[in-house]
Amino acid sequence: MAFTGRGVGRCEGRVIFVAGGVPGDQVRARITKRKRSYAEAEIVAIEQPSPDRIVAPCRHFDICGGCSFQNVPYERQLEYKRQFVYDALLRIGGEPEPPVREIVPCANHFFYRNKMEFSFLPVESGPPRLGLHVRGEWSKIFDIEECLLQSDTSNRIVAATRELVHSLGIPAYHISEHHGFIRFLVIREDKKSGRILLNLVTAKGEHPGLEQLVASLTQRFPLICQVWRTVNSSLANVAAGESEELIWKSGDFWETIGQDRFLVTPSTFLQTNSEQTETLYSQVARLGSFDSDNAVLDLYSGCGTISHFISRLVNSVLGVEINENAVSMARQNAILNGVTNCDFETADVAVHLKALKQSDRYFDRVVIDPPRAGAGNKVVRRLARLKPPVVVYVSCNPSTLARDIEQFRLYGYKLVQTVPVDMFPHTYHVESVNRLELA
Numbered sequence: 001m002a003f004t005g006r007g008v009g010r011c012e013g014r015v016i017f018v019a020g021g022v023p024g025d026q027v028r029a030r031i032t033k034r035k036r037s038y039a040e041a042e043i044v045a046i047e048q049p050s051p052d053r054i055v056a057p058c059r060h061f062d063i064c065g066g067c068s069f070q071n072v073p074y075e076r077q078l079e080y081k082r083q084f085v086y087d088a089l090l091r092i093g094g095e096p097e098p099p100v101r102e103i104v105p106c107a108n109h110f111f112y113r114n115k116m117e118f119s120f121l122p123v124e125s126g127p128p129r130l131g132l133h134v135r136g137e138w139s140k141i142f143d144i145e146e147c148l149l150q151s152d153t154s155n156r157i158v159a160a161t162r163e164l165v166h167s168l169g170i171p172a173y174h175i176s177e178h179h180g181f182i183r184f185l186v187i188r189e190d191k192k193s194g195r196i197l198l199n200l201v202t203a204k205g206e207h208p209g210l211e212q213l214v215a216s217l218t219q220r221f222p223l224i225c226q227v228w229r230t231v232n233s234s235l236a237n238v239a240a241g242e243s244e245e246l247i248w249k250s251g252d253f254w255e256t257i258g259q260d261r262f263l264v265t266p267s268t269f270l271q272t273n274s275e276q277t278e279t280l281y282s283q284v285a286r287l288g289s290f291d292s293d294n295a296v297l298d299l300y301s302g303c304g305t306i307s308h309f310i311s312r313l314v315n316s317v318l319g320v321e322i323n324e325n326a327v328s329m330a331r332q333n334a335i336l337n338g339v340t341n342c343d344f345e346t347a348d349v350a351v352h353l354k355a356l357k358q359s360d361r362y363f364d365r366v367v368i369d370p371p372r373a374g375a376g377n378k379v380v381r382r383l384a385r386l387k388p389p390v391v392v393y394v395s396c397n398p399s400t401l402a403r404d405i406e407q408f409r410l411y412g413y414k415l416v417q418t419v420p421v422d423m424f425p426h427t428y429h430v431e432s433v434n435r436l437e438l439a
């Protein structure tokens with residue numbers, strides 16, 4: 001199984017990545033892309049199914065791009081994921097014996113997501129499409145009837161929004177032709193309280209139906225406590241934009257992680273599986289072996305979730321985060337959570353590390369949790385200059401983690417333990433917590 005969730009096959013000595021292929025399958029496949037050293041293919045017929053194959057529980061499994069592993073048992077998914085981390089550290093990271101422990105499983109295999117983004121697409125007649133991307137097709141959307149990763153209420157909100165947008169005559173945005181108004185429906189859901197935040201992502205301008213849409217949805221679904229509007233007037237097909245505005249509110253919206261509450265806005269980064277986030281951060285706390293007199297630097301701190309989680313174990317935490325909104329939330333959340341030993345800086349990590357070196361700041365521990373692209377050479381170099389004895393690297397991408405680990409080694413840091421954590425059952429994504437020590 002390859003990291004992207006495709007089966008690795010062989011034909012006439014050539015490696016072929018087969019979409020939907022499961023290790024152990026014998027398939028007839030059609031080549032869709034040919035490269036010098038490998039090819040990509042799609043299944044035409046399964047001649048001999050793998051003994052690992054099971055029937056995927058989701059009715060959309062065959063077309064949805066979301067869950068690629070629903071057709072294998074959960075235990076097998078965990079094995080694949082641990083192997084992804086191990087292989088990346090071995091092959092990309094140059095670790096001869098990657099110190100990868102057992103993967104920490106996720107207790108809830110379904111309905112674990114706290115946030116989902118659904119895309120609109122206009123059709124000739126009738127309600128627009130509102131759902132997820134067809135597997136491998138950036139411009140095709142299929143109607144979601146029931147997604148097993150969010151709640152039943154969320155599925156009902158999607159269905160109601162689709163009908164209301166149609167009856168109110170709100171034009172759906174066309175992803176490739178770039179016309180229309182409403183682009184995405186984003187649903188955030190706090191699993192502890194059931195409260196819901198909606199974000200309607202639209203093009204620029206106004207549409208008279210929008211107000212009625214909000215009124216009808218909030219009336220029909222009393223768990224909705226906030227509705228936001230994000231304007232994205234760019235061609236980029238993303239559920240984010242140049243402005244976000246709270247357009248309806250009946251109360252606060254927060255997520256709960258451990259003993260802390262986090263007020264969030266639509267653009268605030270938050271791990272999408274809140275329950276398992278607690279498990280992830282417990283591993284951060286364990287691998288950090290924090291002491292009550294430690295000064296900790298939390299890089300890429302988002303809305304302060306890790307900082308707050310570890311704040312009770314250490315003397316002080318400085319969080320560094322580029323998103324101004326997230327930093328403002330981190331500060332507000334500190335008051336909410338009674339956290340008094342955390343400071344937050346709005347800054348680019350690379351730039352701020354330079355400033356910290358110039359002011360001769362010392363940190364006993366550094367926690368680093370970069371986006372999928374990883375930290376990169378500049379950040380690793382500047383971080384290493386601060387010489388923290390221990391770095392805890394939280395990664396959502398084994399490939400960029402491995403690349404960064406190789407860099408850390410150049411500056412004297414040894415990877416001593418890696419703990420993969422499954423945050424996203426049925427997808428190929430895998431998180432890991434890594435402890436590096438300065439030799």
Ligand SMILES: C[S@@+](CC[C@H](N)C(=O)[O-])C[C@H]1O[C@@H](n2cnc3c(N)ncnc32)[C@H](O)[C@@H]1O
Nearest residue numbers: 269271300301302321322323348349369370371
């Ligand atoms: C994977 S998230 C981690 C957030 C947080 N640690 C958590 O567990 O929720 C990465 C964060 O890095 C921030 N970010 C991305 N590029 C950055 C940069 N160059 N400097 C500072 N923060 C950055 C993003 O806004 C996002 O909040």
